[in-house]
Amino acid sequence: MTSTIPLGSRISGERLAVLLGEWRRRGSRQGAVNLAGAIELYVRDGQLPIGTRLPAERELAASLGVSRTLIGAALDRLREDGIVASRQGAGSWISGTGARRQEPTMPSSEALFDLAKAAPPALPGMTAAVDAATHELAAYIGGNGYVTGGLTLLRERIAERYTARGLPTTAEQVMITSGAYSAFVLCLRMLAGPGDRVLVEQPTYPNALDALRAAHALPVPVALDPAIGWDFAGIEAALRQASPRFAYLVVDFQNPTGLRLAAEGRERLGGLLARTRTPVVIDESLVELDFAGDPLDGPPPLAAFAGDLSLIIGSAAKSHWGGLRLGWIRASVDLLDRLLSSRFAVDLGAPVLEQLVLAALLEPDGYAALARRRADFRQQRDVLADALREHCPDWTFNVPSGGLSLWCRLPKPMSTRLAVSAANHGVQLAPGSRFGVHGGLERWLRVPFALPADQLAEAARRLGLAVASVRTCANVPAVDVAIT
Known part of the structure; x- marks a missing residue:
């Protein structure tokens, strides 16, 4: 931790309170954790630059309406993480972005x-979510820890997001997995076997292709033109001529092209799949990274048009952090029952602590x-x-x-x-x-x-x-x- 007192500007307690806004998680008793996480977020977001002088503990406590004990505990956490430095008689200031928690980097001339x-990297506030999850873990450690379908709390929050996007969903239609790739493998094992054809975009996500090859399935490519988009006539011909067991599609910021299918195209493509009764695995790993605005204002999920044979794959890796190793499948109750019955050949469920962390990050304030x-x-x-x-x-x-x-x-x-x-x-x-x-x-x-x-x-x-x-x-x- 640096011992040099910075010459940066000072932020008042009143101004910091306005900046932090509603920093305390609803229903949470982890006030110091919440406050430290909120300050960390604004440091990493650049709104509290390194060198910023923080208000005195008494002033900040009065501005936030909390005890000095809570303020002191939050500052202790920030000091441990290398975000805040303090000196007696000189106060506290922003000293870093928490980089000491990351692996050391090489000089820029030698870096890979x-x-x-x-x-x-992890979403700012991840450590606060981990601490909150650790507190909630006490309610689960009395059990055996095997929750094959996933924690109800997390499934409910994921279901609420789908409903808000225009696809009514209940917790019973969501299953938590150990990442999006694991979710795809589960769907693949249920829907296809050796020699079966699977319709894919060309180009597409390489790990999905690797999984298909490992299962001895036969990918049937349909060209995706980076300038034009999806070839509906080509997809219709492939559905008719190849009779694939299922289709694997990425219609939200497609990996690797970055293309997004508009609502009219989703209605047309979904209609093709529904009429031919073709199951479709829809990869939505990138759907939350919509630069045009809130994803709730974007086009509805393809599954809203593709019928009851749709399975949506979601992931926390691109939006929150790959280190959580969590994904999910949204499908009909019947399809999820079939997936659950065959899941034990792949894994026994996702880890409880990570699910609690993601549930904390998916609280309304987390968006x-x-x-x-x-x-x-x-x-x-x-x-x-x-x-x-x-x-x-x-x-x-x-x-x-x-x-x-x-x-x-x-x-x-x-x-x-x-x-x-x-x-x-x-x-x-x-x-x-x-x-x-x-x-x-x-x-x-x-x-x-x-x-x-x-x-x-x-x-x-x-x-x-x-x-x-x-x-x-x-x-x-x-x-x-x-x-x-």
Whole structure:
């Protein structure tokens, strides 16, 4: 912790109280945890810059209407996390963003920027949610801890969100899983077997393709044009000619293209699936990352049009944190009963503590933090787009209205070679071939913008150097990297 007293401006207790707003979680007795989490959120959001002098404990207690004991406990937590520093006689000030809780980073000249994973760090307030969940855990430790379908509290909150988005849902229609990938594998095991056809978009999420291959299912690709979108005629022909056992679709900020299907298109696509009685697994892992505004104002879920054979996959990884390893499936009660009966061959349920953490994050007040995260990602998207235009001027891409990545068209078929060259310049990428059913896509590259803005700008500069080196190289080996 720094011992240097900063020269930053001082924020008054009254001003800080206005900034924090309704910081106490409804019904929570963890006042110090809640206050520390709220201050952390505004520090990481940039509204309490490093160096800001905090009001005295007595002044802050009076402004917030709480005891000095609570204020002292909250400051102790912030000091432990490296967010606040204090000196007797000099008061307290913002000293960091909690980076000491993260793994140490290398100097920028030596750092490896991982652009193979489109996954953000934890949502601000995560530690406060963990502390609140630990307090609530006492009600569950008397049992055996196996809750196959998931905690009722978490299922209710997820169901409420679907209902608010235009798809009436009850807790009985939600099952908690160990991540979205686990949810997809459960659906795959129930719906298809070796040799069965599965309709997918081209390009699509590589881990889903890997799961299909592991199950010896046969993916049937339908081209997804980054400029036009979904090919309804192609999908209809594939449904008629291939008779797939189910379809796997990502219609909200599609991974990797970033495209989003409008409400009219959802009605048309859902009608095709319903008329042919084709089950559909709809991946909504990115639906909460809508830069245009509140996702509640977006188009209704595809399942609202696709009938009772729809299964929605959700995830906390992209919106909150991959470290929670939690996802869910929203489907009819009949389909969930079938999934539950076969689940024991895969796992015995998701961990209780993590479910309590996510339930705390999905309280009504928690969506304000998601709104700030969307604003951050929108800024990071723009930083990356500008940096790529500067350092890779012959690349083209659409700027998506949500999600976590740009899908870039390269001037030549060189995606795999570029991924290898970029690794030599400290940037890890997933080549376009990983997103295709049968490889190919060498003119395409996914570039996520989940890293901080300064790292994105440096990564783009290095990509420019990698492009220049590729033009002088003839043959380089393929790469194999983990993708999220």
